[in-house]
Amino acid sequence: MDKLTYIICGKLYDGLAEEFKEGYRILIKNDKIEEVGPDIVQPESAEVIDLSDATVTPGMIDAHMHMDYIDWHTIREEVYTTSEEAKTLAVARTARKTLSRGFTTIRHTGGITSNGFGVLDVKRAIEKGYITGSRIVAAPRFLCGAGSHGDLSQGFAKNPELSMILQDLRPTLGAGKDFFVNAVREEIKYGADFIKIMATGGFFTPYDNPSQLQMNDEELQAVINTAHEWGKTVTAHVYSVEHMKKLIQFGIDGMEHCSLMDEETAQLITDNDIYVVPTFCPYEEAVHYDPVLIQTKQEEYRTKLEYYKDALQAGREVIKNCKCKLGYGTDMVATHQNYESGFEFKAWMESKMGTFRTLHAATKVNSEILQLEDKIGTLEPGKYADIAAWKRDLMTDPYALLDCAFVMKEGVIYPTERCEEL
Numbered sequence: 001m002d003k004l005t006y007i008i009c010g011k012l013y014d015g016l017a018e019e020f021k022e023g024y025r026i027l028i029k030n031d032k033i034e035e036v037g038p039d040i041v042q043p044e045s046a047e048v049i050d051l052s053d054a055t056v057t058p059g060m061i062d063a064h065m066h067m068d069y070i071d072w073h074t075i076r077e078e079v080y081t082t083s084e085e086a087k088t089l090a091v092a093r094t095a096r097k098t099l100s101r102g103f104t105t106i107r108h109t110g111g112i113t114s115n116g117f118g119v120l121d122v123k124r125a126i127e128k129g130y131i132t133g134s135r136i137v138a139a140p141r142f143l144c145g146a147g148s149h150g151d152l153s154q155g156f157a158k159n160p161e162l163s164m165i166l167q168d169l170r171p172t173l174g175a176g177k178d179f180f181v182n183a184v185r186e187e188i189k190y191g192a193d194f195i196k197i198m199a200t201g202g203f204f205t206p207y208d209n210p211s212q213l214q215m216n217d218e219e220l221q222a223v224i225n226t227a228h229e230w231g232k233t234v235t236a237h238v239y240s241v242e243h244m245k246k247l248i249q250f251g252i253d254g255m256e257h258c259s260l261m262d263e264e265t266a267q268l269i270t271d272n273d274i275y276v277v278p279t280f281c282p283y284e285e286a287v288h289y290d291p292v293l294i295q296t297k298q299e300e301y302r303t304k305l306e307y308y309k310d311a312l313q314a315g316r317e318v319i320k321n322c323k324c325k326l327g328y329g330t331d332m333v334a335t336h337q338n339y340e341s342g343f344e345f346k347a348w349m350e351s352k353m354g355t356f357r358t359l360h361a362a363t364k365v366n367s368e369i370l371q372l373e374d375k376i377g378t379l380e381p382g383k384y385a386d387i388a389a390w391k392r393d394l395m396t397d398p399y400a401l402l403d404c405a406f407v408m409k410e411g412v413i414y415p416t417e418r419c420e421e422l
């Protein structure tokens with residue numbers, strides 16, 4: 001017997017039109033949306049859910065997460081002080097918490113603390129219904145070189161003997177074309193949905209910098225070609241424009257951060273139809289410069305934020321005015337707990353990105369980045385009934401996406417939790 005659910009919406013954003021529709025209803029049959037519109041008859045057998053005092057949206061999607069830690073304050077220690085099993089528990093906890101916050105799908109862009117296969121076990125356990133959580137799309141391990149942003153043993157570089165041992169714990173860290181060809185194939189063998197590379201240095205790691213190219217041309221090309229041969233996309237952690245241009249030339253599918261963007265490169269990205277997930281959260285203290293808050297950051301991270309402050313501010317302006325296809329991702333490793341995905345909405349609001357552009361990024365555009373656009377991302381007949389609702393005003397309240405009022409995934413309602421920092 002089919003299970004019918006009838007949702008009465010206050011306002012409705014469907015992931016397609018830049019508007020809130022009023023007086024709409026959604027009819028759900030089992031796990032899929034059957035009808036969306038103003039004149040849907042309420043079937044007698046349907047369970048009725050009254051969300052007339054809320055704004056209904058597609059389930060949100062966070063396209064840049066690292067799910068494998070318990071607390072951002074201790075993330076550096078957790079790399080070496082917790083077992084792979086404990087890291088897998090952290091992934092499961094993160095997936096449950098993101099779901100309770102209205103984010104029905106999340107993309108894991110490589111394990112920070114782990115070697116990453118736990119995320120695939122959690123993903124499969126959620127898909128089979130053994131545990132509760134957001135739908136996961138994952139690159140279990142990012143590919144990177146020695147001393148790079150992906151090499152967390154660089155924190156122990158002043159003790160080379162120890163650093164060498166720790167470096168060897170990363171099987172996807174290496175050098176040369178052949179190494180990376182094999183690493184891509186292995187990732188895909190174990191179940192990666194896509195490939196993530198650390199193309200340039202970063203802000204959070206202590207001894208490298210965002211302007212360094214940390215994989216050479218041959219390595220970058222080898223990763224991208226191999227992934228494409230195997231039918232997978234590649235996304236790159238990248239900051240500087242010359243390196244973005246290289247990746248565009250080599251055929252990259254998506255880029256993360258891109259925080260030091262200029263207009264010429266933004267145009268090139270638009271022309272080549274490449275997705276950018278700009279992850280505003282980690283740079284907020286530099287972009288909206290806050291001399292007090294920035295003092296709470298770890299010293300090396302703070303120093304780099306200060307050094308690149310003007311470039312980050314200029315880059316944000318370019319991203320704001322660009323025509324690139326922007327996705328929504330939080331990348332919380334040093335600002336908030338990873339499951340508080342609504343903070344990126346606050347960051348986009350405070351950069352005057354506009355409510356609909358932000359919601360579009362977190363729904364429709366992200367569904368395309370995750371290659372799930374025929375299943376999720378909009379409220380249309382035939383799509384999964386992944387639905388969230390919000391009591392706060394999405395036009396004016398930057399905290400609106402941190403206070404979820406209702407969440408449904410594949411037609412099943414789950415309990416909600418508001419952000420712990422509110």
Ligand SMILES: [Zn+2]
Pocket residue numbers: 064066109331
């Ligand atoms: Zn990241």
